[in-house]
Amino acid sequence: MARKAPWWVTAVSMGLIAVLTGMTIVGRLSDPSHRKFLVLDVAVGIVAVAVLPIMFRRPAPGAIALAVLAALSPAGTPPSTVGTLTVALRRPFRTAALVALAGTVGHLIQGLWQPIHGLPFLWFAILDVAVHTALLGWGQGTQARQQLLASLRERATRAEAEQGRRVAEARTLERTQMAREMHDVLAHRLSLLATYAGALEYRPDSSPEKLAKAAGVIRTGVHQALDELREVISVLRDTEIDDLPGGRPQPTFGDLRALVDESREAGTAVAYDDRVADPASLPPATGRTAYRVVQEGLTNARKHAAGRPVTVTVDGRPGDGLRIELTNPASNGTSLTPGSGTGLVGLTERVQLAGGTLDHGQVPGGGFRLEASLPWPV
Structure with missing residues (x-):
């Protein structure tokens, strides 16, 4: 369904339609045979303009009411035309086609009992059908274009959200893989340290040279383990992950x-x-x-x-x-x-x-x- 127009747009539209309705009534006074319908034209014009707010809120019923008024007097033609176009812009094809048919029939009835001087009824009917068909096609085409644009915007929004989700998942997966890689390295390093520490604990009678060597290995291993632990923390903190933290070569x-x-x-x-x-x-x-x-x-x-x-x-x-x-x-x-x-x-x-x-x-x-x-x- 189309988005509701701002109030000032509706007010300006009603003003323009009222002006066109008045010009239609004044134009009919130039033909003496139409002057006898002046009271009917004015009454239909006033009622048609008054129905416009209802038509903008409920397009289909309002447009059908305007089609009935158009059957009574040409003063109802401008509001009825706008009603047909409004329904074609806002409603599905079936509803819009029925309203266009009602407008066509209303104007055919008008042409039968208030014919236009110098215009045969056959040509009037052809023009009537052509105009309402054009209004229906214009409205439905515009509606289809708006729906397509809305669909494309929605798909673009979903694609952007999906892309963001995939990027987040890729980063999470990369962090998991890096953390697993560093887990393997740290577990290996710490198990070596535990082995040397166990040797110091269970063989305190070893020579000073062996004890010093074991202590040196433990000290070096602790430094390496701390460096690797810092890499793990940097991987988990960074928002952007390179191939390898710190440029460590892979085994x-x-x-x-x-x-x-x-x-x-x-x-x-x-x-x-x-x-x-x-x-x-x-x-x-x-x-x-x-x-x-x-x-x-x-x-x-x-x-x-x-x-x-x-x-x-x-x-x-x-x-x-x-x-x-x-x-x-x-x-x-x-x-x-x-x-x-x-x-x-x-x-x-x-x-x-x-x-x-x-x-x-x-x-x-x-x-x-x-x-x-x-x-x-x-």
Whole structure:
């Protein structure tokens, strides 16, 4: 439905229609045969102008009433024409067509008993139908255009809101991925610190050189952990996220051996078996995911089975995929550090996003197994 016009627009429209109605009455006085209808013309003109406020509030009933007045006198023609156009602008086609038909019939009746001098009734009827058809088409076309514009504005508003929602979701997802990345790094770093701290606690009789070395490793590890924690906080605070906070390089498959050596230096016996053929052709994203799988497995082994050996097997080739397996015996004591249980959940999501699968659980005879399978296209 069209928006209601301001009051001053309605007032100006009524004034113009009243002027046109008066000019129609005055123009008919030039024909002596029409002077006998002067009283009827004035009465119809006054009533038609008085009906206009009703027509603007209720277009269809008001326009039909004006069509009846137009059948009585040409003084009702200007208000009736405006009524037909108003309904065509504001109402559906069926209602507008019925009102236009009523206006056409009213003017045909007027032409029958008050014909225009010099204009045959046939031509009058043709003009009458043409005018009302044009009014109907004009009004319906304008209404359709307004509806189209309103629809386009609504779609643009929805699209803008949807775009904003997608941007917010993308930022949230990116923050989640970055926080998960840093969780893996921090968990690995802190588990190493806990290992060295445990050595200091249970072997106070070690030589001063070993104690100093362990204390130095802990101090360096704490500084690294604090730096990584600051990166996590900056990621969660920033409204705009770059590819990597602080420009930290992402690990690759080639960094696996350094990761294993780091765990060995912390006192974990790691048996590393690398059977990968042509590792240079491994996609970077797959290599990064493989690194995180091994990192999480070694971290969990240090946390829940400290001092127990870990076996890491990596095998694969282009077209066959990459398979990673970590196994360790059951713990012979309490966990070195408590776990939240979210590491494996995040790791499972990471592997699935890479198109792979992750399986973990207890092995027969005690112990734990972590196995991942990642795609490796040719």
